[in-house]
Amino acid sequence: MSRVLQDQAWLTAGATQAVMAALAAAGGPGCARFVGGCVRNAVLGAPIDDVDIATTLQPEAVVKALKAAGLKSVPTGIEHGTVTAIAERQPFEITTLRRDVSTDGRRATVAFTDDWAEDAARRDFRLNALYADADGVILDPTGAGYDDAQAGRIVFVGDPEQRIAEDYLRILRFYRFYAWYGRGAPDAAAVAACAALAEGVERLSAERVSKELLKLLAAPDPRPAVRLMDQAGVLGRVLPPPVGLGLFEAMVEVTDDPLLRLSALLPDDGEAVGAAALRLRLSNAQRDRLVAAVAVEADPAMSDAEARAAVWRAGRQAVEDRLHRAWAAGAEGEAVRCLLALAADWTPPRMPVGGRDLARLGLKPGPETGRLLKAFEEGWIADDFPDHGHEARLKALMAPPA
Structure with missing residues (x-):
């Protein structure tokens, strides 16, 4: 009995x-099928982000077919069999069926094939080796991908250790897919293989590791997957020595932000966090945010005025991140929520005076200008950002000591 995708x-x-239709015109009606995430998520009733297509056509034939149909093509990875079609401004990644010739744990040398089973055999998990034709009729070459998706089973195609040895990123992908789609106990063979080959993740580029890790941490509840990573010795190979999972477990309860969840897996030390961000090749913005989350002074017991001062000095994001860490560490939730609401709603005012105001009062430009403006700012902040009396405050600061 055929299974068909419905209402997509x-x-x-x-x-x-x-x-x-463009591909079918060149290679016949069975030459192209949807593959991977779009089919898997359609089966699961989950959102679809990208539409990928597999085809028996060679890359050059794909380009020719798209051109004949008046569609744009971009050779995004043509040496590996991938061409991106653009239709109505939407990209469709089209890849020729492949089989692995050789692999080194990071990259594979491939050969093109017209065998759907061969293409499925080189994929990572059975639920990702699902195909569907233009009418939504599903092809399940492994014979178990559809049932795995329905049951929440993350099972490697074929031998788990062989699949991992082909690309060690599949260790992290196992935990990521378990976090997003897994239900019940994890597949024992997959767990054992990830633990046995855990050292392989150290051969991966930092960019690949951090991208996969942040995707994992964005799952609704990544805690079971992260516990598995820790037990297998994988977590300690991609992050600094763990400080325990307690803060992380609690952080999942207070925020769905993957970077904050990552913060809870890092030491409470700015220098160590900066080193970890460098090791993961995170962006400068991500690094700075992680460091600020442990370095900024923002006490859940502070007053509203102190909270506004903290936002002025460190920025809204840093204060909110620090408060989330404090909340996860055990701070009283209602107090934190009130401060988070204040930080979100309050718009820091602009500094109400500048060098021109001091010059108008008779001060010659020079180092004294900076000192007085800094003193004004500190007093203005301490008084909770009053919107009046600025000239009097400047004059008082300029007055010689009695």
Whole structure:
């Protein structure tokens, strides 16, 4: 009995059908199928982000077919068999069926094939080796991908250790997919293989590791997957020596922000956090945010005025992140929520005076200007940002000591 995807707007969309029709015109109606995430998520009833297509056509034939249909093509990875079609401004990644010739744990040398089972055999998990034709009819070459998706099982295609040895990123992908789609106990063979080959993650580029890790931490509840990573010795190979999972477990309860959840897996020390961010090759903005989350002074017991002062000095994001860490560490939730609301709603005013105001009062430009403006700012902040009396305050600061 055939299984068919039902009620999928992306499947029947004009752009989607135009690309599939272009490929079918060149290679016949069975030459192209949707593959991977779009099919898996359609089966699960989850949102679809990208629509990927697998085809028996060679890359050059794909380009020719798209051109004949008046569609734009971009050779995004043509040496590996991938061409991106653009239809109605939407990208569709089209990849020729492949089989692995050799792998080194990071990259694979591939050969093109027209065998759907061979293509499925090189994929990571059975629920990712699902295909569907232009009418939504599902092809399940492993014979278990559909049932795995329905049951929440993350099972490697074939031998888990062989799949991992082909690309060690699959260790992290196992935990990521378990976090997002897994239900019940994890597959024992997959767990054992990840633990046995955990050292392989150290061969991966930092960028690949951090991207996969942040995707994992964005799952609704990544705690079971992170516990598995810790037990397998994988977590300690991608992050500094763990300080325990307690703060992380609590952080999942207070925020769904993956970077903050990552923060809870790092030491409460700015220098160590900065080193970890460098090791993971995070962006400068991500690094600075992680460091600020442990370095900024923002006490859940502070007054509203102190909270406004903290936001002025450190920025809203840093104060909110520090408060979330304090909340996860055990601070009283209602107090933190009130301060978070204040930080979100309060708009810091602009500094109400500058060098021109001092010059107008007779001060010649020079180092004294900076000193007086700094003194004014500190007093203005201490008085909770009054919107009046600025000239009098400047004059008092300029007056010689009695």
